[in-house]
Amino acid sequence: MLGVTDLHGGSPPSWSAEAQQQGTTALPAGEQLDLVAEAAGRRDGVQELASAYEEEVPQVRQQVEVPQGTAVFILSLPNGKPHLVPADAPNAFVVDLGGRSLAELQADPLYAALPSFAAGSVWELPATSYxxxxxxxxxAxxxxxxxxxA
Incomplete structure (x- = not known):
């Protein structure tokens, strides 16, 4: 699935109605790269991409100072309903999927009262990280x- 999927791995909300009308079905995660590579005639590059990712993970892990404590990922959705917001997480990552931005959430007294927001331990990740x-x-x-x- 190209684009940010819905919460169940389906078509992105911006074009899900069209996808359903056309009979489009989402592929299980992991099969997408193979299918796109095959369609583009570039199946030979799949292993290279996968290997590059596997090499990058430990490099990033060594280069970053991870915040102490647990973290929660907050999905900011167009319907305005919070998803994945435990009250006691000392760190939070906001992924804006068409909802309120991090700045807007920080201005909301409900979010501002959460430990991660009160301590300034909240960061925004791009929508594509989802x-x-x-x-x-x-x-991501x-x-x-x-x-x-670091």
């Missing part, structure tokens, strides 16, 4: 390296 594909995960790694690079 995607369970190669580009999404590499983008790059964002984490930029946020917490």
């Amino acid at each position: 995607r369970p594909d190669h580009d999404g995960t590499v983008g 790694l790059d964002a984490l390296a930029q946020l917490f690079g």
Whole structure:
């Protein structure tokens, strides 16, 4: 699935109605790269991409100073309903999927009262970091390296 999927791995909300009308079905995570590579005639590059990712993970892990304590990922959705917000997490990552931005959430007294928001231990990750594909995960790694690079 190219694009940010819905909460169940389906078509992105911005074009899910069209996808359903056309009979499009989402592939399980992990099969997408193979299918796209095959369609583009570039199946030979799949292993190289996977290997590059596997090499990048430990490099990023060594280069960043990870915040202490647990972290929660908050999905900011267009419907305005919070998802994945435990009250006691000392760190939070906001992924804006068409909802309120980090700045807007910080101005909301409900969020401002959470320990992570009160302590200023909240960071925004790009919407693509929610995607369970190669580009999404590499983008998330790059964002984490930029946020917490030592």
